[in-house]
Amino acid sequence: MTATLASPARDDRAAVDKAISLLVALGDRAGGGMGVSELARRARLSKSTAFRVLGLLERNGVVERVGTDYRLGERLHHLGRSVYAPESEGVRDRLLPFLADLYEASRETVHLAVLDGSHVIYLAKLYGHRPAPVPSRIGGRLPAHATAVGKVLLAYDSDAAEQALSRPLERYTAHTIADPGDLAAELNRIRRTGVAFDHAEYQPGLACVAAPVLGRGGRAVAALSVAGRQGRIDTERLGARARLVAAEASRAWSRQVQRAYLA
Missing domain, CATH: 1.10.10.10 (Winged helix-like DNA-binding domain superfamily/Winged helix DNA-binding domain)
Structure with missing residues (x-):
């Protein structure tokens, strides 16, 4: 045979x-x-x-x-932007001046992002003067649990946080929070301090800090972040600045919503 x-x-x-x-x-x-x-x-x-x-x-x-x-590819990003355009464009247009304020205060790369399920979508990005390994792209998506903007958005959205904690968390670097219990503790810390940090959790050599723009009921509408090369940027100092700018953005957003409600 x-x-x-x-x-x-x-x-x-x-x-x-x-x-x-x-x-x-x-x-x-x-x-x-x-x-x-x-x-x-x-x-x-x-x-x-x-x-x-x-x-x-x-x-x-x-x-x-x-x-x-x-x-x-770029064509897919264009298609993705068209899906989220009605709501996200309004968020971007109203909060872009505050992103510019954060850029002026830091001179590093800054982002405006919103939450979409277990990922974040970047609505705007201003590049800093000094090069850094920043993987974000306007219209692009990154995992929420491994980014500063994602963690701060999860911290102020209990439904999204619950869903994120119920799923397997992928590890991207040695510093990624991949244990649900550790992530829950991290989200609690973020709610206490009002700021989230990312120390090479998605991209080696990259450090980020983010703060939430809050709407009615204390739920995050979006997040502002600063990113730069790890060891070069002072995330604690920039975290304080991000909190101030995000608080101003939150007040402006609430006034805008109030005017729309009364109109």
């Missing part, structure tokens, strides 16, 4: 399902990008299939290649 080699199991998933699996994998590392081997592993595809599907996505502008890595 002639022995035969076992052939690999056939992947009967539709092409669109394979493409979505790759996009979801890229979304988990939206700022930094990933190579074909890691993407194939996360999407549970063969490397050759992943490479072929990524080529199709790249030709359609929803994925772009940077060296040997892939990341979400």
